Amino acid sequence: MDKFIEYILQFGNLNKQQIDLIRSKGTEIDLSRDEYYWEAGKTVKQIGFLTDGVIRVYYYNNKGEEITRYFIDENHLILSGNTIDEVYTPSEYLSAITDCNLVVFTRKDWREILDTIIGWDSIVQKIITKHHNEKIARRSELVSQDGAERYLDFIQKFPTLVNRVPLSYIASYLGITQSSLSRIRKNVR
Template sequence: MKELLDYLQRFDTLNEQQAELVTSKAKLLKLPKETYFSEAGKVPKQVAYILEGVLRFCYYNNKGQEVTHYFVGEGQFVTDFPRFEAQIISSEYVQTVTDCKLLVFTKEDWDDLLATIVNWRNIETQMVKKCLDESLMRRSKMVSSEATERYLVFLESFPALATRIPLAYVASYIGVTQQSLSRIRKNLR
């Protein structure tokens, strides 16, 4: 729980009672690799802080191909936040890439924190802003880049995760086939 509280304290101060309330709401959840944390076609019911592991955001395009568009690792929150907040059906999946250990908050518990802790909305807003900024920065570097540059941006963006993510997911994320990614990796050696 200390990791979670340290993370939250980056955004605003929590007093002892508030910290105890947060920890009382968090429930430990272990998920094996390739398990869905949330699914397209369903309303996201929880948000989690990642203690261990890697998750990915993915969807199916109009050709039925699975597309990975983001990875999240230790020390970050994970959820389809806009749909979690609005309690509407998600169009994407959040799936574990590795075995994961998470501290999970239900929608009801999250709303209780919002109603009880005066500065919780500020913490939430700053966390969401940080995630959006990071995501936009990473994606904008990749938009007009050729495949090798996109792979190098991936390595720069996710250095601690790069060796833990299957090549198929990396290839999908940078928008190439797995064979192309293998050639890129070979040429970089």
């Protein structure tokens, strides 16, 4: 919980009572490797903040192949839907790549924090904007790059993930085969 509080304080000021409210509403949970945070087709019932570990966002294409869309690492808020009140049923899976620790809030508790703390929505919006800009920066160049450039870009933009994520997931994220990635890695060293 301390990591979550430290993180949100970078985006706005909160007094002790507000922090105590947040602490009282959040629950820390652990996800083991390969355990789902959420699954496609199942309604999402909580908002989460990843304090430790890596989660993979993926889906199945029309050929039944797993496609890695994104990686979520530490200090990222995992929201569902466009608004807190929206019932969200994802078409993607969020699965722990490593053992993970999260702070989670029920929708009801998140709503209570939002209704009680003046400026909470502003703090959350700043966090969302930061994460959205990071995501765009990480994904935008992939379309025009060849496999080697994508991998080098991945190393630069996800320096902490390269040794924590299986090569098959990185290859899927980069849109190349695992054997191509192995050749690229051999030539890059």
